[in-house]
Amino acid sequence: MNLETYKFAAESNQWWAIMPELMLGGLALALLVLEMILPKKDHRIIPVFSIIGQLAVLAGLIINYRTPFLGDETFSHLLKHTAEGQFMRVFFVVCSMLVTGLGILGLSRQTLPRVEFFHIVLVVTAAMMLLVQSNHFVMFFVSLETITVGFYILVSYIRSNPLSLEAGLKYLISGALSSAILLFGIVLLYGAAGKSQADSMQFGQLRAYLAGTPGDFVASIGVVFVLCGVAFKVGAVPFQIWIPDVYQGAPTPVTAFLAVASKAAGVSVLLLLVRGVFAPYSHIVLPVLVVMTAATILFGNVAALGQQNVKRLIGLSGISHAGYLMLGVIASLTIPAAVNAVYFYLFVYLLASFAVFGVMTHLAGTDDTDQQLDYYGDLAKENPLLAGVLAVGLGSLAGIPPLAGFIGKLFVFIAAYKAGLFWLLAIAIVGVVISIYYYFGWIKAAFFPVWQVPLAEGETDPRPPRKPVSRSLAVTLGALALASVALGFWQAPITEWLAALH
């Protein structure tokens, strides 16, 4: 190490480039300080303050969307600022705002300290934003673990409920297992490339090594291990075993966060790795991904068929969405335009999922894990707004034209067709047909009366009482549903936004 090296390291620390992440971190700390200095009766405003702060970060991100750091590697090559990274940053901030909003609603029924929840949501969001921009395996591992450890706490947040704790424990064991496998993969890659490269955990140098030695046995095992660790985050078969239990036991806002943000982070990282570092090893990556994708689409849809608990249902159907997204990832290896299809799909999935999760959070009772399909009976008669939003959200998830979900699937399927993945495409279309059955079962439960077993003497109705919808929830849900409808007819804003940076 000479003076020049230190000078380069100091100059590459461009703090402005990670301002949004720093602001989210600062906001997270400010929430804890506010909790200490505000009197107890004013604690209600802390999450509102959090949402306002995130709105400011979001506005800053959109104004600086064409950041001057685009394409640069900062912090001694730890981070690389890409167009995809910019899109996902906006995506994650939108997610965390919606999760904070749902958190206010969902936690109001629990007697728990609340501020920590909003604090951890912000920390996890900042880590996700760093993860999708990482350019070095140390950065990658540390931000991934920040997300995972944050989620352990969030999943088991309702600690008065043993089911939430059980879900937390299951997520803990499976998450730590996948992290250990991922870490071992990173170590093997480091060991293989370390002989010839100066900084072999950096994506660019690792790629150069892999391109030079196409048949390295140790590196091949490393690549497969890293892919397995990422597949766990995405929830792809055979790493999906944790999903139904964890989704059911977690508080509903956290389920939404897991289903949308965590999955999107996984898919985005998969794109980053498969198209970047592991591109020279696509002869190993491709077969693994193809088998996983086919199994994921089929398993997710078939397992969701018999579910009565809506949280398990949406978890298992989310597995199949991971499958469609991975189909797009595979297509992107031959058709680069498929990347945009994947990001469009993710955005559409965010809108539709949060519409559905908003309705679920509102209808849940004090026991957050007990949300049966039957409890939705006659929703349309009592509350047409909620039922309408639910129908739009589920229809969009199912891919019914003219909703946005249909266009999202269409883009991915066209890309897969152009890439010549006919067998996977056939499996995906079978999967979509199966999914219509259970999504419409849910819509039907909301629009028609469900027959109930007559209550015996002294038995209470298990259905949680229905409460009126607050104005802020109505506006949010209405906006999400409208966006889902509007994007079905007019995709230009998002597609132009995606294409603007390429």
Add this chain to the structure above:
Amino acid sequence: MNVGLNEYILLSVLLFVIGFFGVLLRKNTLVIYMCLELMLIASTLALVAFSRFNGRMDGNVFVFFILTVAAAEVAVGLAIIVALFRKRLTVQVEELNSLKN
């Protein structure tokens, strides 16, 4: 006997495999947790060995990150296990199966 890179990697892989099968087969949550730590330690050992034999320090630095992350994971994990034990009075995985359809 001359201990080289291969011996270290062999030991590391062995530890990793013991940990992996321990997680899959053991029934007590605390033992499973120890096996998870064993897997992390196996990675650490391999990292240090690679770092030593490649003549670079970055692997040793990465070990500090891994240790910190593992400590955070243990802190959160043990808290969850203790909270669960208070509610259910068991940490055996076969008795923790109340989440179902």
